[in-house]
Amino acid sequence: MPTFNNPTANATEASEALRGLAHATRVFEDPGDTYAVLGDLLAGVRSLRQVVDQLATAHVTHRVRAHDDAGDQAAGATNALTATAELQQAAALLDAVHDRVDAAMAASGRIAWHPEPTETPSVPRWMSVVFLQGQDADEVLAIIDRDGTDAAIEHLAGFDMGEETTQAALINGYVYDTIPTGSLDRTTTAGSYALTYNHDHGHVSLLRAHPERREPDAGAPSARTTPTLPRARRQAAVVEEEDDWFAPSQSSSALRGRAL
Incomplete structure (x- = not known):
């Protein structure tokens, strides 16, 4: 005392x-x-x-x-x-x-x-909408240089066929725990879309947020998480079954405060 x-x-x-x-x-x-x-x-x-x-x-x-x-x-x-x-x-x-x-x-x-949340909020994953490289990507890269990334996202959003694109990405495993990028890629987001692009390597990619973290079916391919070098391909609304340009992951990855 x-x-x-x-x-x-x-x-x-x-x-x-x-x-x-x-x-x-x-x-x-x-x-x-x-x-x-x-x-x-x-x-x-x-x-x-x-x-x-x-x-x-x-x-x-x-x-x-x-x-x-x-x-x-x-x-x-x-x-x-x-x-x-x-x-x-x-x-x-x-x-x-x-x-x-x-x-x-x-x-x-x-x-x-507020009280501690009782449920863990859903963490969005990212699904591939379209990947372009070479001459196909040059047009989008020109839009970025001329009109900005928002205009490029609006342009690439035309490849998004909604549920059809979602199912194609889930079936083929083009779903990622984080936005897949290479070391020199640039990334920007607008709404539910994420755009990655690289002028030096000549490729662009549009992804869409997928909020549900559903467990994949036993026979379905696992989601990829780690990017690798892109392969020469163009993935539009319906994705062909071929090797992804990202390497597959081994796992899905008063003097008191007021209280409500």
Whole structure:
């Protein structure tokens, strides 16, 4: 318990309390508790600011009693004044800490914490709509240079036949856990589409997000996840059964926060 008159005992107790707080705040079971902790921490910063200021005052007030180990009073007084200056700098820095913690507490107070989700949200996979290279890709690359990637996506979206394209991609395994790209490919997204293109290698690819992570049928090919060098082919709405240009993967891959 605080003594209010023994600075060394209170300093030891404060140090232990901060050690306990550092340990306890490693995990928050209820994130709403962060607001209450911020409130107490803000009060602690104010008190710490006062302590540092009072330590600075003590050093300068009692500098005539300061000596070094050899008994030199002038050297001791110099060290006392140095300690005072450093503590005054620390007090100024604590003013900034106070302002930042205060701002963080204000933002935290505006959060309405919801319960932990009971269901894992679906993670979209990406299915290939069309892959073009060579002369076929040159036209799309020219559109990118002239009109931008949105225009290229709009152009390539004409290859998307909806459910027909979806089924073709699922049957042939042109479904990926992440957008497949090579090391020099550029990628951009618009809505549910992702465009990858490479001027140096002369190829473009349009993919569409497929939100359902359904387990594939026992006889169906597994989804690919890792890209390799493209093969010379053109895959339109209905995909021919041939080797993909991506290598197959081995697996599918107040003082409380408000709580709702």
